[in-house]
Amino acid sequence: MSVQKLNSRVVLQNGTLLDPLSGETFSGDILIENGKIAQIGKILFDGEIEKIDCSGKVITHGFCDLHVHFREPGREDKETLETGTLAALAGGFTRVCVMPNTNPPLDSPEAINFITKKSENLAVYIHPIGAITKNQGGDDITEMGLMKKEGAVAFSDDGLPVQDGSMMRIALEYSNLVELPIINHAEDECLRSNGLMNDGVVSSQLGLDGNLDLAESVMIHRDLELASYTNARLHIPHVSSSKSLDHIRKVKLVNHKVTAEVTPHHLYFNEEALRDFNTNLKVAPPIRTESDRLNLIKAVKDGTIDCIATDHAPHTIEDKETTFDLASFGMIGLESCFGAVSKVLIRDNGMSLLDVVRLLTVRPRAIMGFEKDLFKIGAEVELAVIDPNFEYVFKKENIKSRSVNSPYIGEKMIGKINYTISKNKIYKEVGVINK
Ligand SMILES: [Zn+2]
Numbered sequence: 001m002s003v004q005k006l007n008s009r010v011v012l013q014n015g016t017l018l019d020p021l022s023g024e025t026f027s028g029d030i031l032i033e034n035g036k037i038a039q040i041g042k043i044l045f046d047g048e049i050e051k052i053d054c055s056g057k058v059i060t061h062g063f064c065d066l067h068v069h070f071r072e073p074g075r076e077d078k079e080t081l082e083t084g085t086l087a088a089l090a091g092g093f094t095r096v097c098v099m100p101n102t103n104p105p106l107d108s109p110e111a112i113n114f115i116t117k118k119s120e121n122l123a124v125y126i127h128p129i130g131a132i133t134k135n136q137g138g139d140d141i142t143e144m145g146l147m148k149k150e151g152a153v154a155f156s157d158d159g160l161p162v163q164d165g166s167m168m169r170i171a172l173e174y175s176n177l178v179e180l181p182i183i184n185h186a187e188d189e190c191l192r193s194n195g196l197m198n199d200g201v202v203s204s205q206l207g208l209d210g211n212l213d214l215a216e217s218v219m220i221h222r223d224l225e226l227a228s229y230t231n232a233r234l235h236i237p238h239v240s241s242s243k244s245l246d247h248i249r250k251v252k253l254v255n256h257k258v259t260a261e262v263t264p265h266h267l268y269f270n271e272e273a274l275r276d277f278n279t280n281l282k283v284a285p286p287i288r289t290e291s292d293r294l295n296l297i298k299a300v301k302d303g304t305i306d307c308i309a310t311d312h313a314p315h316t317i318e319d320k321e322t323t324f325d326l327a328s329f330g331m332i333g334l335e336s337c338f339g340a341v342s343k344v345l346i347r348d349n350g351m352s353l354l355d356v357v358r359l360l361t362v363r364p365r366a367i368m369g370f371e372k373d374l375f376k377i378g379a380e381v382e383l384a385v386i387d388p389n390f391e392y393v394f395k396k397e398n399i400k401s402r403s404v405n406s407p408y409i410g411e412k413m414i415g416k417i418n419y420t421i422s423k424n425k426i427y428k429e430v431g432v433i434n435k
Contacts, residue, residue: 003089003123003427007050009033010426011043012385012419015054019375020061020358030059030375030383035424037379052419054385058353061361061374062094062382062422065334066261067158067183067237067309070096070126073114074103079314079402081115084334085122086400087312090429091334092360092384094422095125095370100136101159107131109146116151123425125382127153127368132171132182136160141170144178153368156183158237163189165222172232181233181259181367184223186244187285191215196325198286202271208324211286217243224251227258235367236260238311240285242295249304259367261309262296264333264340269293269407279320279327280407283311297349300359307363310337314403332401336394338386339413346388347414353388385419392416 012030017040019025031039045051070084079087081098088096098115100106106115112128119126130152134140136159144155155175162168162184175182195211197203203210220236224247227234239245239260248260265283270290274281281287299305313330320327338360345351345359365372374382394408420427 003086003425006032006035006421006424006426009047009049010052011045011049012052012054012059012383015057015059015385018058018060018354018357020354020361021372021375023354025354032381032421035381037375037377037381039377040375056387057418058386058388060357060384060386062384062420063092063338063360064095064364064370065093065310065312066097066235066307066364066368068096068098068312068334069101069314069330070098071102071314077402078316081118081122081126083400083402085124085126087332087334088124089420089422089427090398090400090417091337092386092417092420093124093334094382094384094420095127097127097129097153097368099129099156099158100131105131105136107134107136107142109143109150112147112150112152123423123427125423127151129154129156129158129183131155132157132162133167138162138164138167141167141174144174144180148178148180152180154181154183154235156185158183158185161185161187161189161219165226168223169226169230172226172230172234176230176232181235183235183237184219185237186216186219186223188215188219191218195286196282197274198271198288200271200289202274206275206277213241213243213288213292216241216285217247220244221247224248224258228255231257233257237309238263238266238285239296239305240266240288240292242292245295245299245304249299252304259306260304261307262300262305263311264308264337265331265407266296267293267300267344268340273407277324278407279322279324280331280405282324282327282329283331284329297345300345301349301351306367308337308341308359309364310334312401314401315405316403320405330405332399332403332406335398335400336406336408336413338417339394339415340408342388342415343413381421381424383421384417386415386417388415390414390416
């Protein structure tokens with residue numbers, strides 16, 4: 001893999017152009033001049049130009065992930081903004097939102113400014129999400145207005161829930177003033193207790209403490225009621241259970257400001273996969289039953305779920321290669337995202353490539369108010385070139401993150417990223433283009 005500066009004139013030739021905003025698919029070329037889209041369609045070239053053959057490939061918008069953990073500042077041994085950028089590019093992502101549970105947390109205008117400044121010259125757009133409460137302690141609300149000025153795009157104490165209902169109400173009311181969404185990691189701490197995996201037959205057979213699906217749905221129900229009461233923008237992260245979907249589906253009929261995301265791993269795995277105690281499958285909220293998984297897929301199809309977000313959560317080998325009860329929660333997910341979701345949603349569940357691409361592009365961008373028209377002439381280039389039918393086994397070499405805690409290693413994937421073009425730079429998946 002390599003990331004290079006884009007030549008001043010580049011043409012992506014003979015591809016299938018898929019525009020997730022208009023829904024149109026057509027064959028043609030894209031001319032990029034000085035990092036901006038200059039022309040789309042059948043293009044006649046003259047002069048000095050770099051040609052990139054895209055025949056058999058799909059050219060579409062760069063993906064956007066609303067939920068990643070890049071661990072900087074504080075745990076640069078797990079990930080940095082720079083290594084996270086590489087992982088994003090390898091997954092076709094040109095824009096990500098980083099969660100604030102760093103060390104120290106992103107709970108001040110200065111901390112938000114640190115991320116904004118440090119990301120300026122990196123090859124993907126990195127947007128910080130500010131903490132809801134100081135030190136993510138749950139007691140004092142942060143200076144949301146000042147944090148927005150420094151670049152915060154949403155507020156969350158992710159990793160930890162806002163356990164106190166009155167604090168959640170205050171957070172939603174403040175978020176109205178700054179016109180940004182609140183994202184609450186919905187797991188009631190008392191109900192969740194020491195749960196290590198989904199509570200049910202498998203957890204009892206394995207002798208692991210269970211985490212009830214109610215721990216999630218009770219809090220989501222509370223958050224939905226508070227969001228409707230305050231008329232605030234609530235975005236619900238990593239929905240994992242059928243019960244939560246029932247609440248979201250019902251409220252969405254009358255409250256159009258509520259949005260929700262699902263991770264690739266909750267669509268791909270069920271709790272049976274934990275039988276060999278693979279700590280890379282230890283996540284919060286936990287991977288649940290097959291019935292929950294199927295209902296999540298249904299909710300993606302009927303629009304109850306708005307978008308896919310990876311919850312990319314890097315951890316060191318020491319944090320993961322230990323007993324199941326001691327291992328950290330979380331898995332990386334940027335590099336494996338497209339191969340996993342296209343396998344589950346397109347091959348196994350009959351969704352179209354267009355609809356899956358929308359879940360990774362226009363849908364998340366709409367939630368955050370980012371520019372959605374990436375095929376516009378003059379737009380800063382944010383593109384992914386993908387081979388949607390490429391079948392391969394996901395290997396450690398596919399991982400560009402500083403951490404390797406992925407349960408997808410050894411899994412057969414369908415769909416691969418060939419190029420990601422963003423901020424006047426191009427990432428090339430060397431192994432694939434030379435095949
Ligand atoms: Zn979370």
